[in-house]
Amino acid sequence: MGVKKTGLGAGLVNCPGGKVEPGETPAEAVARELEEETSMTVAVADLTPAADVVFRFPDVPEWDDLRLHFFTATTFAGEPRETDEIAVDWIPEAGIPYDLMWDDTRLWLPDVLAGEFVVMDVDYAGRDKVAEYTRVPPRAS
Template sequence: MSPVSPYQVCVAFLTRAGADGRTEVLLGRKKTGLGSGNIVGLGGKLEPGETALEAIVREIEEESGLLVEPGDLTEMGLVKFAFPYRENWSQDSTVFVASRFSGEPQESDEVSPDWFPIDELPLHAMWDDAKYWLPAVLAGERVLGDFTFGEDCATVSSHELHDPAYHGR
């Protein structure tokens, strides 16, 4: 694993049964900041003194208006992102999933949320790393990964997925 980044973030993927019986995941088009224009999970940076779990509960509400109880979130692992050509973008992201929440997703200043069938993820419109780990997480697998982005700061130049069982997570 790469060293711990000073920039700690969290991301959540909320799921539900769609009207057609297929499982859907809530994603959103990022409207501002890093990754603007990409389709992303809900989440953001940890505030000082905040745990990843506290941060993700807050971020879900801020970005979508949905309320999630901390006990309904399952931590699914850690994904580390290195941006050698833009170091201030490097970050470690704790990944969560949940299928229990209350409310209906609402657009916020940061994200325009929408439901997507998990068997039709819009990977072409997401950060390049998502194709390597997001389908597995949505299938119930834990993830522990290192991703390095190339000079364009958009394409994964190298990645390594580790066995989460060997890292005490």
């Protein structure tokens, strides 16, 4: 995790991530973005789907709805290195700074870290407060 330096969420603590490029799966995008933003590498086969979250910002018309795919991994190579995008470092689970993250994070990340796959829809009020959310049962594979 680290402090995002640019783009949506700049100034907040966040996980590395980005957009899925044409022809990529979400897992391939995660592996690519992790390397680009942290210099760490992970094999796509070592990624475990962890959450599928849709974010809506009805009060911010210039922001599109977002669907984010989150993954976990326990096998990787390298150590986190700060880039132009994010100032990353290891953060112990007990020290996750939820008060410095997107408001929704506290609603799903603890369950992901406990091993649950989370599917959620989140509507924001303005740019920084959750107005409402719905946890939905995971889709059958």
